[in-house]
Amino acid sequence: MRVITLIFMILAFMIGGACAGVLFKNIENRMDGNDYSVVEKAQKQIDELKQAGIDVTKIDDPQAKASLELLEKVPPKWKVDYAGPLGMLVAFLAFVMVIVAFMKKEFIIKLSIIVGILGLLLWIISPDIPGGKYSGINPKTLSLIAFVGIAISSVCAFMSYKLYLKKTIVIA
The missing domain is CATH 1.20.120 (Four Helix Bundle (Hemerythrin (Met), subunit A))
Structure with a gap:
């Protein structure tokens, strides 16, 4: 056994x-060689928009939407x-x-x-x-x-x- x-x-x-x-x-x-400096820049941009009182989920800015997509995609x-x-x-x-x-x-x-x-x-x-x-x-x-x-x-x-x-x- x-x-x-x-x-x-x-x-x-x-x-x-x-x-x-x-x-x-x-x-x-x-x-794919994604560097986290890009992710940190996107997070910083989203944080700045939130501090300004802007709802980032309802914004029409394509750069902000790209930043949100990047933050969701990258672990x-x-x-x-x-x-x-x-x-x-x-x-x-x-x-x-x-x-x-x-x-x-x-x-x-x-x-x-x-x-x-x-x-x-x-x-x-x-x-x-x-x-x-x-x-x-x-x-x-x-x-x-x-x-x-x-x-x-x-x-x-x-x-x-x-x-x-x-x-x-x-x-x-």
Whole structure:
């Protein structure tokens, strides 16, 4: 039974770890080199209009409408900055978890819980960037696939250690 959980752990890691690892490049490709200085200028312009008492949703100025569309389209900077490195960290920790699961160490219990929580956090903070005509998968969807794979891998690693303990208790 432990062998089956290890096989599922490896398969789930291959899917989840790959998706978490490429999330950084996916987000970078989706941003199309958009610099946040443009976003900051648009936010400043909208704030100035609001301070002047103008309702920005009902204004006919095309530049203000373009600024509003840009602010709606571009995700927050912190999501773009942190989601990619967190994805690489989750992929690395999941790889370490797979190795430790084969070593039959008690540390796997804590590590599998940490990896599962970090996978969930990755999915929560991933930006939802819509794609263009020829672009690939949305980063939010990619992080969801990564989370499911990492969660299954974590559960299998946890269970493989519990099955190992059960086997040693039965033998003893």
